[in-house]
Amino acid sequence: MRVIVTGRPHPLLPGDLPQDHPLRQPDIVRPLSPSPRAQVISDMAGRELERLLNDTPVGSDLLGLLVAARGALSDRDLSEVLDVRPHDVKRRLRSITGRSFLVDERRHLARPRPAADPRPYLLGHEELRRTALAELGPSVVGACADRLHAWADAYQAKGWPSHTPSYLLYDYPHMLRSAGSTERIVSLALDPRRQLALVSRSSVDTALADLEAARQLVELDGAKDLGVLAALTASRDLLHEDARALPPSLPVAFASLGHSRRAIDLARTAPYTPDRAARLAQVARALAGSDPRHAIEAAQEAARWARQARYEASPANGDEYDAEAATGQVALALFSVGQDQDGRALLASLQPPAREGDEILTCRITVEASLAVAHRDAGLAEELLDEAERCADELASGWAADPTPPVRAWTAVAQASSQPRTARLEEHISLYAQTRDESLEACAVHAVAASALAAHRPDEAAALAQQAARPLRAALLAPQSLSREDTSHLDIFLELMLKSVVRALLDTGAVDEASELVANVPLTLRMGWFGRDIRAAALALLPGSPPEGEVPRTAESLARQVCDLAGQGQQDEAESRLQEALGLMADSPDNSGVRQTWLITLCAALASVGETADAQRLAEDLKDPVGQVRALAAVAVSEAMAGRVREDNRLAHTAADQARVLEGAGNFALLDGAPGVGVAAAQRAAAQALAYAGDSDGALALAEEVGKENSSRRRRTLIAVAAGLRAHDPATAARLIDQEREHVMANSADPGSRIVRLAELAAAIGGACPASRDQLDEAIESVWSEQRAAQKDATLEEVLVAVIVASPSQPEQARQALMRSWRNWSDAPPWEIPVDGFAVAFAAFQDYEAAHRAAQLHRDPAERAAAFASVAAYLTHTAAAQPIPGDSSSTFTQTLLILALQDLPPDPVQAAAPARRFLADALADEGWHHALPVLAHIAPDEVRRIRDLVFIHRRLDVPFTAM
Numbered sequence: 001m002r003v004i005v006t007g008r009p010h011p012l013l014p015g016d017l018p019q020d021h022p023l024r025q026p027d028i029v030r031p032l033s034p035s036p037r038a039q040v041i042s043d044m045a046g047r048e049l050e051r052l053l054n055d056t057p058v059g060s061d062l063l064g065l066l067v068a069a070r071g072a073l074s075d076r077d078l079s080e081v082l083d084v085r086p087h088d089v090k091r092r093l094r095s096i097t098g099r100s101f102l103v104d105e106r107r108h109l110a111r112p113r114p115a116a117d118p119r120p121y122l123l124g125h126e127e128l129r130r131t132a133l134a135e136l137g138p139s140v141v142g143a144c145a146d147r148l149h150a151w152a153d154a155y156q157a158k159g160w161p162s163h164t165p166s167y168l169l170y171d172y173p174h175m176l177r178s179a180g181s182t183e184r185i186v187s188l189a190l191d192p193r194r195q196l197a198l199v200s201r202s203s204v205d206t207a208l209a210d211l212e213a214a215r216q217l218v219e220l221d222g223a224k225d226l227g228v229l230a231a232l233t234a235s236r237d238l239l240h241e242d243a244r245a246l247p248p249s250l251p252v253a254f255a256s257l258g259h260s261r262r263a264i265d266l267a268r269t270a271p272y273t274p275d276r277a278a279r280l281a282q283v284a285r286a287l288a289g290s291d292p293r294h295a296i297e298a299a300q301e302a303a304r305w306a307r308q309a310r311y312e313a314s315p316a317n318g319d320e321y322d323a324e325a326a327t328g329q330v331a332l333a334l335f336s337v338g339q340d341q342d343g344r345a346l347l348a349s350l351q352p353p354a355r356e357g358d359e360i361l362t363c364r365i366t367v368e369a370s371l372a373v374a375h376r377d378a379g380l381a382e383e384l385l386d387e388a389e390r391c392a393d394e395l396a397s398g399w400a401a402d403p404t405p406p407v408r409a410w411t412a413v414a415q416a417s418s419q420p421r422t423a424r425l426e427e428h429i430s431l432y433a434q435t436r437d438e439s440l441e442a443c444a445v446h447a448v449a450a451s452a453l454a455a456h457r458p459d460e461a462a463a464l465a466q467q468a469a470r471p472l473r474a475a476l477l478a479p480q481s482l483s484r485e486d487t488s489h490l491d492i493f494l495e496l497m498l499k500s501v502v503r504a505l506l507d508t509g510a511v512d513e514a515s516e517l518v519a520n521v522p523l524t525l526r527m528g529w530f531g532r533d534i535r536a537a538a539l540a541l542l543p544g545s546p547p548e549g550e551v552p553r554t555a556e557s558l559a560r561q562v563c564d565l566a567g568q569g570q571q572d573e574a575e576s577r578l579q580e581a582l583g584l585m586a587d588s589p590d591n592s593g594v595r596q597t598w599l600i601t602l603c604a605a606l607a608s609v610g611e612t613a614d615a616q617r618l619a620e621d622l623k624d625p626v627g628q629v630r631a632l633a634a635v636a637v638s639e640a641m642a643g644r645v646r647e648d649n650r651l652a653h654t655a656a657d658q659a660r661v662l663e664g665a666g667n668f669a670l671l672d673g674a675p676g677v678g679v680a681a682a683q684r685a686a687a688q689a690l691a692y693a694g695d696s697d698g699a700l701a702l703a704e705e706v707g708k709e710n711s712s713r714r715r716r717t718l719i720a721v722a723a724g725l726r727a728h729d730p731a732t733a734a735r736l737i738d739q740e741r742e743h744v745m746a747n748s749a750d751p752g753s754r755i756v757r758l759a760e761l762a763a764a765i766g767g768a769c770p771a772s773r774d775q776l777d778e779a780i781e782s783v784w785s786e787q788r789a790a791q792k793d794a795t796l797e798e799v800l801v802a803v804i805v806a807s808p809s810q811p812e813q814a815r816q817a818l819m820r821s822w823r824n825w826s827d828a829p830p831w832e833i834p835v836d837g838f839a840v841a842f843a844a845f846q847d848y849e850a851a852h853r854a855a856q857l858h859r860d861p862a863e864r865a866a867a868f869a870s871v872a873a874y875l876t877h878t879a880a881a882q883p884i885p886g887d888s889s890s891t892f893t894q895t896l897l898i899l900a901l902q903d904l905p906p907d908p909v910q911a912a913a914p915a916r917r918f919l920a921d922a923l924a925d926e927g928w929h930h931a932l933p934v935l936a937h938i939a940p941d942e943v944r945r946i947r948d949l950v951f952i953h954r955r956l957d958v959p960f961t962a963m
Contacts (some may be wrong), residue, residue: 038528049393071171072120102141155172160197189214192952204581205265213350224920233928243269247556255286256566274326277305281333328365359405363391411452441691453505495534502538599931605932607638609940617720626678633685640692652689691724726768734769763898865927875915
């Protein structure tokens with residue numbers, strides 16, 4: 001085999017090319033003579049350029065614009081910029097040969113254009129651009145660039161209307177990046193109306209890519225503009241809501257039609273790291289046969305995101321499945337693009353968590369990898385099947401609540417194999433099923449074994465299907481007669497058992513029995529979690545189910561049709577369906593997935609900077625009634641803390657009135673979604689708002705509606721009320737705090753730390769009643785001494801409380817205790833230690849580097865941002881409202897923060913610089929919204945900037961100003 005390599009004299013060979021490489025041997029390198037045909041084409045292009053250069057002013061200006069544009073301009077665009085007739089532009093551009101100027105056919109970038117819509121043109125080769133630039137001169141091209149900037153400014157001033165030229169939305173940023181226009185790039189990327197214009201053209205990927213390019217430029221610039229950082233991350237969060245509405249199959253649909261770059265860009269829009277890795281992997285697989293270069297690029301980028309997902313999910317804590325599943329998809333993609341060594345390394349590293357339904361992940365991915373390489377490397381395919389079989393055998397030797405994984409794993413390997421492996425695996429399945437006696441617990445095993453053996457061992461499969469059906473049928477007909485163990489098994493696994501047994505009966509020809517079994521499910525057992533019908537999966541398997549009818553034409557269903565049609569070679573029809581999907585997305589945006597809980601924090605921040613009307617407006621625009629109450633309460637509390645009593649009182653009572661009529665109060669049933677939890681939280685927030693407004697009677701009355709008498713919910717609500725009342729009614733506040741202190745001291749057996757609960761009380765009463773605070777400090781010291789005498793180890797939370805409380809009188813001992821605890825625990829996983837509390841404590845002792853290191857222990861960027869924001873809040877004296885007491889880590893952090901501000905207040909001058917550093921770090925990534933209270937404190941105009949972004953995205957009317 002001979003390999004032919006072609007190249008140009010420049011650039012030169014890379015310096016790291018080995019000296020003995022054939023390309024360095026003169027007798028191998030053969031210079032080629034210039035092609036006569038290429039010379040003819042070059043001459044023609046030169047004449048066309050000359051024609052335009054000599055055609056002044058229109059022709060030369062046309063050429064100048066195309067040189068400056070760095071993208072495709074239509075004849076209508078050019079006529080608008082030059083203020084000439086479209087006819088004059090068309091006549092000049094369409095009379096040329098087509099070698100110098102190419103028609104841009106990127107129809108996939110936007111919604112379908114009308115047939116009469118102008119066709120965009122761009123220079124056909126970079127060499128032509130360089131020649132034209134040299135002939136025109138930099139000043140002329142610069143003037144043309146200025147005309148394009150003015151044109152873009154005009155559309156920006158109009159808010160990017162629906163008829164905005166495609167060039168300004170898609171190609172203009174490339175021109176800005178090539179010119180290094182950082183300020184314009186950032187302004188353009190942060191323009192919310194332009195973002196929405198792109199979303200309306202199904203191009204949220206372009207908006208997000210522009211944001212990422214702007215972020216990189218800002219990062220390179222080094223100057224951490226707090227407003228820009230906040231606007232970038234806020235815009236990304238807002239656009240991610242649109243990205244969540246994208247059909248999951250859309251990137252693969254673009255890839256199947258050969259739109260490689262757009263497919264990769266769409267895959268990158270996935271908001272969560274594991275999803276991003278998985279979608280890029282899917283795109284890589286779709287491109288593997290048609291565009292190897294982009295397929296490898298997508299697979300390698302997917303691998304980088306998979307590593308990031310694993311980093312964020314590590315160390316393993318039982319919640320890493322998404323990262324491992326994405327890593328499996330990436331391994332499969334690497335095999336698909338020929339990166340076998342990297343694929344095997346990832347495959348070997350898979351550690352699927354032992355969670356129901358996930359046990360065969362490694363085996364399944366290994367089987368799929370075998371199928372992916374079989375066409376090019378039969379030996380590797382067999383090796384992978386050997387590995388998959390070993391993995392299945394290992395599953396059989398383990399124990400799990402669900403005993404079906406070995407059967408499912410053997411089945412997966414058998415379906416991808418040929419004889420004699422298939423027969424051997426089916427024998428394994430048969431023997432494994434025989435080890436289980438007929439019982440309710442074993443029915444799923446017998447069912448999946450029956451389905452696995454139906455093709456080659458039909459009689460045995462039919463017997464296994466009946467063996468699986470009998471105990472399940474009996475249980476459904478008389479559930480009251482089951483043992484406690486069988487009742488529990490039925491409650492947990494009914495959906496899995498029913499689906500498996502129905503499939504086994506259908507696979508073995510017992511159709512009527514399958515239908516009868518589903519019909520026998522009693523009404524009392526049909527309702528699953530959150531109102532789901534547990535029969536749904538089984539019903540879908542039965543003939544005629546779901547009911548025949550037209551499949552709804554959703555964007556996702558159309559995207560899947562695109563993939564199918566492209567696979568069948570029906571390219572034109574597939575393109576048509578893709579454009580239909582894009583149009584459907586633009587006309588009917590899916591807002592069902594909006595989860596912007598951070599908007600409550602923004603409401604409070606807006607109120608704190610005096611934008612009460614907008615804060616209330618945003619709160620009332622929230623769709624969730626519980627969220628609306630909490631937002632109104634947060635606005636009321638911010639008003640109270642700012643001394644605006646009148647607005648505070650009005651909003652607090654509005655929140656309370658709405659809280660009293662919320663549906664689901666007292667309903668904590670998990671099957672119903674436990675709506676009572678959210679209602680109780682809203683009621684607590686409203687009661688606290690009434691307290692901050694000075695309405696003691698109203699606050700106490702609403703608190704009485706939260707939970708039962710003396711319940712933890714009721715008592716914790718009363719603590720929050722006490723915090724609000726301390727400025728208006730310190731006697732009542734002290735009485736509530738003293739009552740709770742006595743309860744804590746008298747009930748040492750209650751769950752939770754008494755020291756931490758006492759600290760919550762100390763934070764709540766503050767300096768309003770020195771006597772109460774002194775009693776709390778004494779109580780904390782008493783419990784501490786009592787626990788030490790009993791040789792009971794203090795929790796880290798208790799140590800941190802003790803450090804802060806003791807610091808005014810014993811600063812050096814407190815500091816040493818803090819350092820000692822940190823040395824002993826800093827190697828522990830971040831969820832095992834109060835990382836944010838340590839960060840705040842280090843900041844309180846002015847050890848800012850240690851505070852930064854502590855916050856960085858978080859691998860999840862949102863949690864890391866919350867830690868940075870907590871330190872920034874301490875350093876800027878940004879005391880939020882007293883948190884509703886609870887068991888969450890954020891509640892403890894806020895409690896410790898308030899105690900630190902009370903007992904160890906920072907020096908505002910010395911803390912100013914580190915505060916901006918921590919704030920900038922908090923604003924730079926996910927979780928940025930935790931820093932909104934601090935941003936409101938030191939840069940209120942930037943909060944208003946965020947308001948404008950949010951209001952425009954939510955289609956609330958605000959005066960338009962360019963960002």
